[in-house]
Amino acid sequence: MSRALRNENGGQPVNGDARSLIAASGLPLQSQLLIAQVVKRTRLWKREKAAITAELIAHFHDGLEAGNSVEELIAAFGNPRTTAQLMRRSKKRNRPLWWRGARRILQGVGIILVLYVGQMVILLTGHPKPKIDYAARLCEKSETIAQADRAWPIYRQAWLLDPPLHIDWKPGPVRSNRSLIDSHPGDPKWNQAIALVQQHRPLVEAARAGGMKPGLGITIRQRRGFEETQYRAIFPLRSSGPVVSPWQMGEMDCPETGAIVEMVKLLMIDLRWAATQNDPARVVQDYRAITGMFRQIREVPTLIGQLLVVIYLARTDQALAEVIVQNPDLLSQKQYIELLHTIPSARDAINVSAESSRAEMDDLIQRMYTDDDCGDGRLTREGVEYFFRSEWTRDQPPKPSVASALTLPLLSAGIASRREMTQVVREQYDLLDRTFNRTLRQSLTPVPDEVTQHVQTMRGSLLTSLHYWPLSVNIPQFTGAGKDLHIARATHDAVIVGLALESYRLANGGYPQALDALVPHYLAAVPLDPLANQPLLYTLRDGHPVIYARGREGVDHGGVRPKTTAGYGDIPETGDWVLYPPVEEAAKQ
Amino acid sequence: MRVEKELMRGAGPMAVMQLLSGGERYGYELVESLAKRSSGVLAMGQSTLYPLLYNLEAKGLITSRVDDTGKRPRRYYRLTDKGKRRLSHNTKQWKSLLDAMQGLGFGPAAEEGVA
Numbered sequence: 001m002s003r004a005l006r007n008e009n010g011g012q013p014v015n016g017d018a019r020s021l022i023a024a025s026g027l028p029l030q031s032q033l034l035i036a037q038v039v040k041r042t043r044l045w046k047r048e049k050a051a052i053t054a055e056l057i058a059h060f061h062d063g064l065e066a067g068n069s070v071e072e073l074i075a076a077f078g079n080p081r082t083t084a085q086l087m088r089r090s091k092k093r094n095r096p097l098w099w100r101g102a103r104r105i106l107q108g109v110g111i112i113l114v115l116y117v118g119q120m121v122i123l124l125t126g127h128p129k130p131k132i133d134y135a136a137r138l139c140e141k142s143e144t145i146a147q148a149d150r151a152w153p154i155y156r157q158a159w160l161l162d163p164p165l166h167i168d169w170k171p172g173p174v175r176s177n178r179s180l181i182d183s184h185p186g187d188p189k190w191n192q193a194i195a196l197v198q199q200h201r202p203l204v205e206a207a208r209a210g211g212m213k214p215g216l217g218i219t220i221r222q223r224r225g226f227e228e229t230q231y232r233a234i235f236p237l238r239s240s241g242p243v244v245s246p247w248q249m250g251e252m253d254c255p256e257t258g259a260i261v262e263m264v265k266l267l268m269i270d271l272r273w274a275a276t277q278n279d280p281a282r283v284v285q286d287y288r289a290i291t292g293m294f295r296q297i298r299e300v301p302t303l304i305g306q307l308l309v310v311i312y313l314a315r316t317d318q319a320l321a322e323v324i325v326q327n328p329d330l331l332s333q334k335q336y337i338e339l340l341h342t343i344p345s346a347r348d349a350i351n352v353s354a355e356s357s358r359a360e361m362d363d364l365i366q367r368m369y370t371d372d373d374c375g376d377g378r379l380t381r382e383g384v385e386y387f388f389r390s391e392w393t394r395d396q397p398p399k400p401s402v403a404s405a406l407t408l409p410l411l412s413a414g415i416a417s418r419r420e421m422t423q424v425v426r427e428q429y430d431l432l433d434r435t436f437n438r439t440l441r442q443s444l445t446p447v448p449d450e451v452t453q454h455v456q457t458m459r460g461s462l463l464t465s466l467h468y469w470p471l472s473v474n475i476p477q478f479t480g481a482g483k484d485l486h487i488a489r490a491t492h493d494a495v496i497v498g499l500a501l502e503s504y505r506l507a508n509g510g511y512p513q514a515l516d517a518l519v520p521h522y523l524a525a526v527p528l529d530p531l532a533n534q535p536l537l538y539t540l541r542d543g544h545p546v547i548y549a550r551g552r553e554g555v556d557h558g559g560v561r562p563k564t565t566a567g568y569g570d571i572p573e574t575g576d577w578v579l580y581p582p583v584e585e586a587a588k589q
Numbered sequence: 590m591r592v593e594k595e596l597m598r599g600a601g602p603m604a605v606m607q608l609l610s611g612g613e614r615y616g617y618e619l620v621e622s623l624a625k626r627s628s629g630v631l632a633m634g635q636s637t638l639y640p641l642l643y644n645l646e647a648k649g650l651i652t653s654r655v656d657d658t659g660k661r662p663r664r665y666y667r668l669t670d671k672g673k674r675r676l677s678h679n680t681k682q683w684k685s686l687l688d689a690m691q692g693l694g695f696g697p698a699a700e701e702g703v704a
């Protein structure tokens with residue numbers, strides 16, 4: 001008995017259980033039952049129960065010895081249920097600190113868990129209800145093109161017959177390092193480039209035929225149903241399967257662009273090759289087909305497609321200018337006129353708008369959030385699904401996963417609201433459009449780049465990246481695009497003037513004294529110098545035409561290219577910006 | 590006369606600590622003393638006393654030990670140093686409160702007046 005009554009606070013263990021203590025107490029049965037009832041209801045640890053039992057037993061013995069009856073003692077005892085509750089509470093306060101701390105933590109976790117599950121249930125009831133079919137809007141133009149006017153069936157057939165192709169395109173600054181598409185006769189890669197054109201003759205033929213078609217005629221709906229093998233053949237650069245689901249961000253991605261750009265590269269090589277083979281008709285045909293393909297790429301005006309057109313059109317213009325400067329008598333006057341009819345329309349392709357990319361982001365938002373019809377909404381499980389997908393161009397809509405349900409409240413707390421996300425998208429694309437619309441002089445001014453700053457705000461830390469996810473990782477920057485646009489336009493304008501001058505020479509036996517002589521028979525107007533906003537300048541050097549702009553300082557140096565000029569797109573700090581002939585050919589003269 | 594629960598909440602622990610200031614006591618002894626010395630006003634059963642003792646023990650105001658030298662083991666409670674300081678502090682407060690209540694007309698003189 002005494003062993004059972006050791007003080008647990010004093011470090012003396014209390015052994016034995018409450019039941020055996022009561023049985024051995026010798027107390028009247030009623031009091032034993034009462035003690036047993038109270039102790040049982042305390043639901044305390046075994047040793048705590050034993051301590052209480054011993055104390056109550058002693059209490060009853062003391063009461064009986066003092067002359068009280070058992071009935072009196074029971075009456076004075078109080079309510080057994082209340083006693084058990086009070087004892088339980090007070091005994092628990094005596095438990096060790098670690099136990100009380102762990103209990104508090106568990107209670108806190110429990111409360112958080114209940115709130116989390118409650119929030120999860122609320123959020124799981126919300127679903128996105130997209131109202132605008134942005135993809136259909138984007139493909140509106142393609143839908144209206146007549147079957148006979150569509151280029152895509154021609155391209156597709158050729159791609160299915162041809163082996164996969166991806167041509168190295170990165171431009172090297174020196175002759176020995178030039179890429180395949182920029183290589184000239186005599187360059188180390190020239191024979192390799194020619195072999196490539198010969199190897200992919202079906203694609204070259206398809207490009208020439210398709211490039212003359214008014215439209216591309218491929219829509220998102222038409223992509224559906226491609227078999228994987230066919231898809232891989234047509235889109236060799238793509239790592240993932242066909243874009244077929246209306247529930248994915250990559251919906252507006254246009255993989256056809258990649259396939260067409262490969263064909264453009266082949267024709268760029270062929271254009272130079274045709275000149276060496278003294279085949280002017282092929283030069284004209286290749287150039288016209290290339291500009292036709294650029295127009296087709298812009299039919300579904302993705303941002304990346306538009307930027308690719310700007311880059312490759314400038315390089316095609318460079319190639320054409322080099323051919324003309326090298327062989328001014330290669331083309332007949334009729335062929336020059338034919339090109340002069342083609343080339344101004346191609347200038348329309350040197351234009352970039354972020355509208356499609358903006359639509360893509362707006363589309364993503366409407367597929368991520370619910371819509372309260374007031375511009376706001378809650379994050380949905382469908383939206384969170386994007387978080388767990390490494391690729392967004394798989395062939396099936398995201399299946400609801402346990403992970404998305406479990407993380408929904410957490411991500412909902414971390415990711416911006418629909419209203420905030422919409423606002424951020426609007427700001428970002430307004431800045432981007434402003435960048436695209438800056439003048440060349442503005443683009444050359446070293447000012448803080450607002451677009452980059454805005455993106456950096458989103459990517460400032462892991463938390464902000466999460467807050468603005470997925471915009472923070474996917475929103476485009478292209479801060480240099482504004483300058484590239486102006487340079488491409490100026491290059492293109494100089495080629496137009498060059499063609500007009502050669503056409504004039506063939507008709508009149510010599511170059512004119514001033515560009516005004518070309519207007520209106522060869523040119524509608526003399527194109528403007530984008531820096532000075534005045535007509536481009538012209539001079540003859542060693543009997544060859546030189547077309548130039550005034551350069552950054554705005555002074556006419558007589559068409560002399562500074563020796564430090566690096567190449568295409570290099571606008572010198574001092575001296576003229578010579579646009580025609582291209583740098584390479586001028587060096588030979 | 591039994592004191593209402595709300596009043597006992599403050600007075601009960603104070604009374605128990607006051608009893609323990611005279612030396613260590615076991616449970617039944619405390620029950621008996623409270624009933625006799627307060628003329629039954631502060632009488633409390635086990636349902637109140639033992640939780641009250643455990644609470645005071647949890648706060649470190651009292652401590653206990655088991656004495657098994659007698660014919661029956663008993664748990665004795667006594668004040669700790671912290672408990673003594675608290676009792677001293679509370680005693681001053683109680684005296685201030687009683688003075689204030691007397692000033693308001695409570696106390697023996699007032700009862701005589703009513704009678």
